[in-house]
Amino acid sequence: MKTYTDSGKKDTRSGFGAGLTELGLSNPNVVALCADLTGSLKMDEFKENHPERFFQVGIAEANMMGIAAGMTIGGKIPFTGTFANFSTGRVYDQIRQSIAYSGKNVKICASHAGLTLGEDGATHQILEDLGLMKMLPGMTVINTCDFNQTKAATIAIADHNGPVYLRFGRPKVPNFTPENQTFEIGKAITLQEGTDVTIIATGHLVWEALEAAKTLHEAGVSAEVINIHTIKPLDDEAILSSVRKTGCVVSAEEHNYLGGLGESVARVLTQQLPAPQEFVATQDTFGESGTPEQLMEKYGLNAAAITKAAHKAMSRK
Amino acid sequence: MPEIAALNDLVTQVRRDILRQVHKVNSGHPGGSLGCTEFFVALYQELMEHDPSFSMDGKNEDLFFLSNGHISPVFYSVLARSGYFPVEELRTFRHIDSRLQGHPTTHEGLPGIRIASGSLGQGISVAIGAAEAKKLNNDSHLVYTLCGDGELQEGQNWEAIMYAAGNAVDNLIVTVDLNGQQIDGATQNVLPLGNLKEKFTSFGWHVLDIEKGNDLEAILTGMRKAKEATGNGKPVCVLLHTVMGNGVDFMMHTHAWHGKAPNDEQLETALAQNPETLGDY
Secondary structure, three states, X not given: OOOOOOOOOEXXXXXXXXXXXXXXXXXXXXXXXXXXXXXXXXXXXXXXXXXXXXXXXXXXXXXXXXXXXXXXXXXXXXXXXXXXXXXXXHHHHHHHHHHHHOOOOOEEEEEOOOHHHOOOOOOOOOOOHHHHHHOOOOXXXXXXXXXXXXXXXXHHHOOOOOOEEEEOOOOEEOOXXXXXXOOOOOOOEEEEOOOOEEEXXXXXXHHHHHHHHHHXXXXXXXXXXXXXXXXXXXOHHHHHHHHHHXXXXXXXXXXXXXXXXXXXXXXXXXXXXXXXXXEEEXXXXXXXOOOHHHXXXXXXXXXXXXHHHHHHHHHOO | OOOHHHHHXXXXXXXXXXXXXXXXXXXXXXXXXXXXXXXXXXXXXXXXXXXXXXXXXOOOOXXXXXXXXXXXXXXXXXXXXXXXXXXXXXXXXXXXXXXXXXXXXXOOOOOOOOOOOOOOOOXXXXXXXXXXXXXXXXXXXXXXXXXXXXXXXXXXXXXXXXXXXXXXXXXXXXXEEEOOEEOOEEHHHHOOOOOHHHHHHHHOOEEEEEOOOOOHHHHHHHHHHHHHHOOOOXXXXXXXXXXXXXXXXXXXXXXXXXXOOOOHHHHHHHHHOOOOOOOOO
């Protein structure tokens, strides 16, 4: 088994901020817009370095999406920043018409996604955003797992011509992927090789999947762990080649099981390689207040839940 | 500068284009299109510096965004007759496999269209973005947008109106098609807009009225004043008082023709009131 080491817990949103800072220095066309959450999104450094390229729009997310769409006309690459809930559900029609259908090169960067937002509760804990965004034709959807990967993804999406939804979170989580990695959109990363079960995880659940694989290993189960940072376009081939080996799969995400990563995986398998699948995801429910750890435990989104799901998937082979 | 008479000939021809487009597919929005015909002709023939060879980025030219996308028939006709695409293509309006979708879109690559519109209330925001990009690019050209009056019931507009004043987006001219009508009736009855001049002014905009919004000379005079008002730290709003369905007597002063096509007989009557000038497509 490969060993992954947490180099020190960091929040993924700070990875976004660090990536944006780098982009500000390297790409003069990058502009940033924020809806009154500059500190929460870690956009302060970009703002300080490039006040002329930073646009504070106030608590007005619909207008922010429209302005971002307009800024692409003239060659700018706008990065919008607000919470995931206000980046998607609140402004779905603006994104649909002015950005996705219009084919605009806007990067929708969304923090505080999912239950790990914690104490603020369900009004802010969106668990439907991946589904909303992956349904939009032409939209690239990315959910990164740690600080380093979020930073790399932020930098990479500036070079991708087209609308992107980049989802990350609030809490400090293990930082275990390589520093200064190259991020390849749509290319899944196999973190552990295994033969008994495939665990396909995204976002904060990737570390949990690695922890689950350790537990499974101790029980004599060989788990393959895939970090699938890009939900759309999905790396079908990585999924298929792994499940051909293992014969069953667990999908793991901080999202509703309806509309999320798991359904995309199931679609690939149903069409090409039917296999038992278990879904580690929220079960069509809203969240609630609590610490991130409490919530992930209560809603079954941690290593223990993945381990249990792996055994179940294997039993159904 | 073309004589007013020549521009009015184009106006008449554009009216025919609008009527014939919507009649052929028995759908589309003639009322608002006819009400803004003079404005579009003035904009594309006289007021804007623009390049019909068309680039999406539109650097070093004036830009126009149509927020109330349902008046696509007038937009398409004026774009075609300004050289953006062949006039014959107007035949394909709302047909399958056409670049002339029911509401304008960039998706099919129609020259002249820089944003999809149709779902209302988004145009001012987009225009602000394009105006901000022009400032960053040191491009002194202007950004224009047209929105409907009923459309101002959408909340996003007021976010945008607040932003533009607060951030001195003064290379922007927003024109409101003030025809007082919307699908369900008079704006006054559906949801009163209040005093738009006072509203825009109190938000910090420079506001002008064009009382005769279907008179080419009045539009040209008013819009030139609007252009002169740009660059002074405030966004500019033009309240264009128009008559929905202008130029076709039975379509005027009513919301009935907002989204309804004329039948064969009605088309004949309407076209008779607007004799061919530059040649039908």
